[in-house]
Amino acid sequence: xxxxxxxxxxxxxxxxxxxxxxxxxxxxxxxxxxxxxxxxxxxxxxxxxxxxxxxxxxxxxxxxxxxxxxxxxxxxxxxxxxxxxxxxxxxxxxxxxxxxxxxxxxxxxxxxxxxxxxxxxxxxxxxxxxxxxxxxxxxxxxxxxxxxxxxxxxxxxxxxxxxxxxxxxxxxxxxxxxxxxxxxxxxxxxxxxxxxxxxxxxxxxxxxxxxxxxxxxxxxxxxxxxxxxxxxxxxxxxxxxxxxxxxxxxxxxxxxxxxxxxxxxxxxxxxxxxxxxxxxxxx
Amino acid sequence: xxxxxxxxxxxxxxxxxxxxxxxxxxxxxxxxxxxxxxxxxxxxxxxxxxxxxxxxxxxxxxxxxxxxxxxxxxxxxxxxxxxxxxxxxxxxxxxxxxxxxxxxxxxxxxxxxxxxxxxxxxxxxxxxxxxxxxxxxxxxxxxxxxxxxxxxxxxxxxxxxxxxxxxxxxxxxxxxxxxxxxxxxxxxxxxxxxxxxxxxxxxxxxxxxxxxxxxxxxxxxxxxxxxxxxxxxxxxxxxxxxxxxxxxxxxxxxxxxxxxxxxxxxxxxxxxxxxxxxxxxxxxxxxxxxxxxxxxx
Numbered sequence: 360x361x362x363x364x365x366x367x368x369x370x371x372x373x374x375x376x377x378x379x380x381x382x383x384x385x386x387x388x389x390x391x392x393x394x395x396x397x398x399x400x401x402x403x404x405x406x407x408x409x410x411x412x413x414x415x416x417x418x419x420x421x422x423x424x425x426x427x428x429x430x431x432x433x434x435x436x437x438x439x440x441x442x443x444x445x446x447x448x449x450x451x452x453x454x455x456x457x458x459x460x461x462x463x464x465x466x467x468x469x470x471x472x473x474x475x476x477x478x479x480x481x482x483x484x485x486x487x488x489x490x491x492x493x494x495x496x497x498x499x500x501x502x503x504x505x506x507x508x509x510x511x512x513x514x515x516x517x518x519x520x521x522x523x524x525x526x527x528x529x530x531x532x533x534x535x536x537x538x539x540x541x542x543x544x545x546x547x548x549x550x551x552x553x554x555x556x557x558x559x560x561x562x563x564x565x566x567x568x569x570x571x572x573x574x575x576x577x578x579x580x581x582x583x584x585x586x587x588x589x590x591x592x593x594x595x596x597x598x599x600x601x602x603x604x605x606x607x608x609x610x611x612x613x614x615x616x617x618x619x620x621x622x623x624x625x626x627x628x629x630x631x632x633x634x635x636x637x638x639x640x641x642x
Numbered sequence: 643x644x645x646x647x648x649x650x651x652x653x654x655x656x657x658x659x660x661x662x663x664x665x666x667x668x669x670x671x672x673x674x675x676x677x678x679x680x681x682x683x684x685x686x687x688x689x690x691x692x693x694x695x696x697x698x699x700x701x702x703x704x705x706x707x708x709x710x711x712x713x714x715x716x717x718x719x720x721x722x723x724x725x726x727x728x729x730x731x732x733x734x735x736x737x738x739x740x741x742x743x744x745x746x747x748x749x750x751x752x753x754x755x756x757x758x759x760x761x762x763x764x765x766x767x768x769x770x771x772x773x774x775x776x777x778x779x780x781x782x783x784x785x786x787x788x789x790x791x792x793x794x795x796x797x798x799x800x801x802x803x804x805x806x807x808x809x810x811x812x813x814x815x816x817x818x819x820x821x822x823x824x825x826x827x828x829x830x831x832x833x834x835x836x837x838x839x840x841x842x843x844x845x846x847x848x849x850x851x852x853x854x855x856x857x858x859x860x861x862x863x864x865x866x867x868x869x870x871x872x873x874x875x876x877x878x879x880x881x882x883x884x885x886x887x888x889x890x891x892x893x894x895x896x897x898x899x900x901x902x903x904x905x906x907x908x909x910x911x912x913x914x915x916x917x918x919x920x921x922x923x924x925x926x927x928x929x930x931x932x933x934x935x936x937x938x939x
Contacts, residue, residue, distance in 0.1 A: 390767045
């Protein structure tokens, strides 16, 4: 193990390590702690210049209630769910198929198709923006949830394919071979042999794509205009302009907007990290 | 029997394409073809509504005369260079946290936390952190130096303030990559090196880092891509200001073609193509490396 386990160090060093951990954490999360405290401050504190001291009273309930009452944030969050969940299902579903195709079959264009997905996944959004917006307009899907979902599902299929293909490649190929000898059809091999083994990959990708799409800001800004389509990231920018210096509201809204992916992360942490660190150990 | 076998054979030839079709077609339609279309649009003068006029390379020639373009380009270079600091910083935190004391799992999760939050919220958090009069940082700086600086309103510092905000989640990302990598290093090699009296930095450099190479590669990929993709933070924190000094190519393109008043489609497309070309250098490097690994596998 590297660095040397702290248990092998003299007691004073162990003690200071354990003391240093929370201090380092507080410094690391200082901006976050700051906004969390601000979000429960009464606005009179901010007016009186009490920015850093203890809040004069706990105003969390009224701040958070007023965020929901004075803005469309409830709608925006619902919109984000409406965009994110179908995207996750679409991208993960499609990439189960593409990943299977690229991992199991040998054909001449295999690597070319695979690297098309990989390379496409790295391009800057701006090179896609004008044509994608035109296409969405022509399909009559501009400023609709469906329009956003179609793009996100298509784009995320790139990353998901990379992930699924590598995951299936690591499965024992003998399983597939013996099924073929038995005369099982290719679709049934996928459906009944490979798909059940992909559960951890599906879980990992689902939480990752959920977070990626929930947090998307660029497409939310350029593909949605009306309040019943706009996802919460784009909504936040609007609220920031609207509330200007009412930081107790902006900070409360930020925390509300960040909550779903944060909850997702803490609930499915193992899968999340497994997905994110794919390839960090081998290759 | 013979016909049966040949039908199995053709099934196996056809199957990959059937499995690929839905995902690949959608990906072509929304990602691959639009790249070509953007390149095409960049040769036109087009307001997005009326007729488009072919002007060849004029959009690119205009870019070369545009100060905003150079500002954006320079800022992109700053982003790229400074973002790379996320890699050693992430490694340092990973080394710090790679212990087995009570509660360490929770510490690791909480250190990783900034990455889970959207950049919009990160941008708002740091806007608050930097805000003059009541932000935390001006207060600290004021205490240390005697003058409070409004970082995001100052042309000299604004870009660096935004990059620092971006580094926060990026360091967390690199940290988690290295923590996973450290989990998988070969303990025997480390012990053997310890027997040979290797320690500290020499151990890190000669024994540990070579084993962390896959993690470093991924950290490099996501950091470079992240730096060049920077858009959200610029948009949220300064909207390119003050006086356009924090523009990056992605934001400059947005201003020209996508924002409320942006109607210069051809010009914006040309900016996007330049950004794409820069990224293509890195994408090619990554793909070449991945391809070499595929060949060796």
